Amino acid sequence: MHTYLVEMLECPACHDKLEWTIVERSGNRIEAAEAHCSACDAVYPVRDGIGLFLTPELPRNDMWEAVDSGVIKHLREHPEIERKLMKVPLDTLAPADQFFRALVLEERGKYHEAQIVEDSANKGLYTPEYTNCWNSQLNYVVEWLSGTDGPIVDLASGRCYLVEKVVSKLKRPVIATDFSPGVLRRDRRWLESFGLYDHVSLLAFDARRTPFKDGAVETLTTNLGLPNIEEPGSLLKELRRIVAGKFLAISHFFPEEDESNAEVIREAKLETLLYQRSALEQFAEVGWDVEVKNVCVGVARPTPPGVVLEGARIDGLPVADTNLEWCVLLLL
Numbered sequence: 335m336h337t338y339l340v341e342m343l344e345c346p347a348c349h350d351k352l353e354w355t356i357v358e359r360s361g362n363r364i365e366a367a368e369a370h371c372s373a374c375d376a377v378y379p380v381r382d383g384i385g386l387f388l389t390p391e392l393p394r395n396d397m398w399e400a401v402d403s404g405v406i407k408h409l410r411e412h413p414e415i416e417r418k419l420m421k422v423p424l425d426t427l428a429p430a431d432q433f434f435r436a437l438v439l440e441e442r443g444k445y446h447e448a449q450i451v452e453d454s455a456n457k458g459l460y461t462p463e464y465t466n467c468w469n470s471q472l473n474y475v476v477e478w479l480s481g482t483d484g485p486i487v488d489l490a491s492g493r494c495y496l497v498e499k500v501v502s503k504l505k506r507p508v509i510a511t512d513f514s515p516g517v518l519r520r521d522r523r524w525l526e527s528f529g530l531y532d533h534v535s536l537l538a539f540d541a542r543r544t545p546f547k548d549g550a551v552e553t554l555t556t557n558l559g560l561p562n563i564e565e566p567g568s569l570l571k572e573l574r575r576i577v578a579g580k581f582l583a584i585s586h587f588f589p590e591e592d593e594s595n596a597e598v599i600r601e602a603k604l605e606t607l608l609y610q611r612s613a614l615e616q617f618a619e620v621g622w623d624v625e626v627k628n629v630c631v632g633v634a635r636p637t638p639p640g641v642v643l644e645g646a647r648i649d650g651l652p653v654a655d656t657n658l659e660w661c662v663l664l665l666l
Contacts, residue, residue, distance in 0.1 A: 335385045335535040337362050338485070339509065345371035345378075346545040347389050352378070363535075378545070384518050384536045387545040405434050405643070406441050418642045424451060429458025430640035433648055440520065445527035459648055463632030467660040471584040472496060474628040474662050475555060476503050478582060485509060487551045489541055489573075490559025494521045496584070500555075501525075501533045509535045542569050549578035557584045561607045570620045581622070581665040586634075586658040587613070594654035602650070610659065617665060625664040634658045 340354055350373035358366035360383075367380040369387075378387045409416040419427070419435050427435065432455035439448035456465065476499055479486065484507075488497050491510040500508055512518055518536045525531040539545050541559075554577050560566070573581065587610040588595055599605050607613045610626075617624045635655050640646040652658075 335364050335380060335383060335509075335537060336507065337364060338507075339385070339535055339537070340364075342547060342550040343369070343385075343387070343545045344547045345374060345376055346387050346539055346543045347371065347376050348374040349547075350374065382519065383522065384515060384538060385545075386515060387537060387539040388513065388515075389540065389543050405437055408643075409438065415642060424454060428641040429455045429638055430646055430648055431642045433459065434640065434643055434646070440524070443523070443527075445524055459637045461633050461635055464634045464658070467586070467630040467632040467658070468584075470630050471628060471660055471662050472499050472557070475557075475582050475584060476500055478662075478664075479506065479553070479555075480504055482553055484552050486553045486555055487511065487546070489554060489556040491521065492517060492557070492559070494525065496555060496557035497521075497534060498525070498528070498530060501530045502528075505533060507533055507535070509537055511537045511539060511541075513538060513540045542572055544572055544576055546576040548575055551576045552579040554579075554581040555583070556581075558586065559583075560585065560613075561604050566606045566616055567620075570616055570622070574620045574622060577665075581663075583663040583665065584660075585613070585663050586660045588652070588656060588658065592654075592656050595652045595656055598651060598653050608651075613663075617663070622665040625666070627662045627664050628660075630660040631657055632660065 343352060344350065345352055348371065350371055352369040353372055354367060354369050356364055356367040363383060364380050365383045369378040369380070371377070378385065380386065409419065419431055420438060424432060424435070432451055436448040436452040436455060439451060472495070475496065479500060486500060486506055487509045489511055491497050491512050494510055497508050497510045500506055510518065510521060515538045518538055522531060522536060525534055537545070554573065560583055588599065588608050590609055590611070599608055605612065606616055614624050633655065634652050634657070636653055637648045
């Protein structure tokens, strides 16, 4: 993480001051350190350049770690399946199996080859309308950010699709965040391999309890990160606390009349932020003014299952064909 972050951060548990002991630096980066809260005695380490600000009392399911490590472990235990996944022509694999092949290539450090394989997988996993609408939102955010300056905090960065585009196009400082240290370690290796890491800091925290001081964030972004975070009410209050400027949230919404997907959405407790009306109400309740920008509607279908990794799917939603409404929520 870059040294400029020290002035932006506080204890995520009690919001008191942090005392820093920096063990290893690399230029303007902190590679190893400990941040100690003078009030509640919590300690937050920096390891391999990643600031770890997770608090222990909030439950969270690290799906990134589970899927990635689960696939790799399964293939090591079943070399005959690994051969079927890795030793055949790419175009003979189902799209989901192509995606899992990309994960294995990443684990082996073959990032450029993994990118080619993932691009091929996505063409079979998602409809052209889905891909076009998503790319339109990414491009809209990058264009909007081109008229601003200063560091950008990206919430729930996942595989860093938005972060990668912002850095490659704008060469801006970006703070990539996620509650999964595993995915952030993957992101560091990925960004380094493409020459993009110099502009990026990595922080692990739960968005319901961030380590930022009040109003420390001038520009916040997220790429489909909101629906995956539980307890949206407390989450949105926390984001309102830390953002002094604007928040751009790439989002997609299901039609309210879509009963085919509604049951799964309700069971997963995601209905608040996957339907536009309820999402806008939630933002308004915590004091955000919301503008809906760059609306795009496209067909979305369930991602087809794997064949080599039989029945494995990339996404849980949708479970039936639907028309997703994509947009960027500009929150002020």
